[in-house]
Amino acid sequence: MSKKILEISDLHISFHTFAGEIKAIRGIDFDLYEGETLAIVGESGSGKSVTTKSIMRLLPTNNSEIKSGKIMFKDKDIVQASEKEMQKIRGKDISMIFQDPMTSLNPTMTIGKQIMEPLIKHQKMHKSEAKKRALKLLDLVGIPKPDIRIKQYPHQFSGGMRQRVVIAIALACAPKVLIADEPTTALDVTIQGQILDLMKELQKQIETSIIFITHDLGVVANVADRVAVMYGGKIVEVGTVDEIFYNPQHPYTWGLISSMPSLDEKNNELYVIPGTPPDLLNPPKGDAFAPRNPYAMKIDLEKEPPMYKVSDTHYAATWLLHPNAPKVEPPKIFKQECVNLQRG
Template identity: 80%
Template sequence: MKKILEVQDLHISFHTFAGEVQAIRGVSFDLHEGETLAIVGESGSGKSVTTKSIMRLLPDRTTEFKSGHIMFEDKDLIKLKESQMQKIRGKDISMIFQDPMTSLNPTMTVGKQIMEPLHKHQHLSKADAKKRAIELLQLVGIPNAEARFKQYPHQFSGGMRQRVVIAIALACNPKVLIADEPTTALDVTIQAQILELMKELQKKINTSIIFITHDLGVVANVADRVAVMYAGRIVEVGTVDEIFYNPKHPYTWGLISSMPSLDESDEELYAIPGTPPDLLNPPKGDAFAARNQYALKIDLEEQPPMFKVSDTHYAATWLLHPDAPKVEPPEAVKKRMHKFKATDLEKEGK
């Protein structure tokens, strides 16, 4: 499968009054044509910063790209001028943000907002742009598209506003679509509809998606591959099946254990102990060591490299070193893994 985007050893810092925040510390990943890559982790792990760096939406005054490359179609996006990025942003790479109300201009009709990228990037006439905008509203499942074309964002429900945001992002048939927790502000019923819509649209236009979320339940439904982030680094990456059925990093175990389950209401919900480290002064060794009950002495002294589990599965934990003691995932993780398998068998009708 052809690589469409490649992030290589990315380091990003923010300069604040308190000092230098090392927000991204050596992130590397690939995105292939037509695939959905989910980036998961707690708030503050660096998910949004990583993807906003791809769009070059980080504030210039306080942001420093210390090293690394973001390669898209043989161009390093970090080195492009703003005028060059404007030709890519919204056309080749688009983004869906968390809150649809703040993503839309309340003073403009939704139709005009969908027409904007069509005018700017595809140079369509007003009549053609309007026709295409109505088609996009229909594509994302908004009924009475011609009438709703003339309405303002406040006249739409939260779910419908998010559909409008998706229509804007898809207007120019982007090669890469970044979805930054697009269902966080929506209730679970509407969330499921939006996720199903994104899967259908991906098949129709064959775009590649980077899906940011802290909800592993969402990941299971939308992603092909998963990258788990913690403290500005990717600590595990693999296919959906590898991450859910054979997780190797203790942080991934914690995320899986903390997933709520409707049929286990009597059990206390698991929470990962402690808090993420302060990236003003990142720890010397493994950033997760202070919260990791399986931490080894070396975790406090040296960052683990990415150990290979399979051709598609890698994890940065010293527990995978040949000399490390053998540690099994906790029972809560095993129960979730068993449940995932049972659910998949039900879906397959076995």
């Protein structure tokens, strides 16, 4: 296994609202290794974006609070870092690609200036040197005629091209960690594929580690080395991409895979996980997924399950892995989806 580049342990994050304290992240642990892509998946509201924004320390300061836990990067705890220290890390060591490229780019600045900015600030490059590097980066991310495009503004680019520019800015300083928060959601399927291929290619060239946030399991199968499944502010299963897709252990993961759209004509209906995510103003006592879990036992409503080891790389938090638990078969629809994945 490669060297750890990022280590998150027992992280708890809350938001203080008029309604009360929302316990958005409730004790998560995960590591990121050099050169790997870790995908974090789960429904909206599961805590994916909050987790990654906390790594960048980009959570709103007026109502969010990191209650406890550590985010270790280069032997430094980011949780304890000052804003001045974070300004040196953001963009240089850890970069982020956001969901909507139009809100990530400054409409009043040329594309060239926006790519040159981190190079001048973090790498102390002269303007002429930064411009040469910006031209190279535009070429690297597949933007034609970079010498013309560098003088243009965001509104003169298509959605896919804007996302390529955002990737160029994020990779300008060759960061050690790249966080991609649903980077292809706003794009059509063809452009989505191109952007994912581009990210895989650039990862090899720049040797960066990627945390990829998505709710689209089809994307995960194409880009990830490992997958962490989030539910109710917790990681409920983590493993290699093959372990999660072909041998998942948590009923929530079964539900996510079962709800993937299928090209199989026999299945006209799309599977939907019943119920709704938990209210994190009043987090449940036991397993947060229990009310939606058709295999829930009495203990699920009373006690939170520990992380059980399935293999050296695969862990899942479900009482179904307890030695005394009844043997449960995944639903038929899940098995059919696995067959479809193997065909694909």
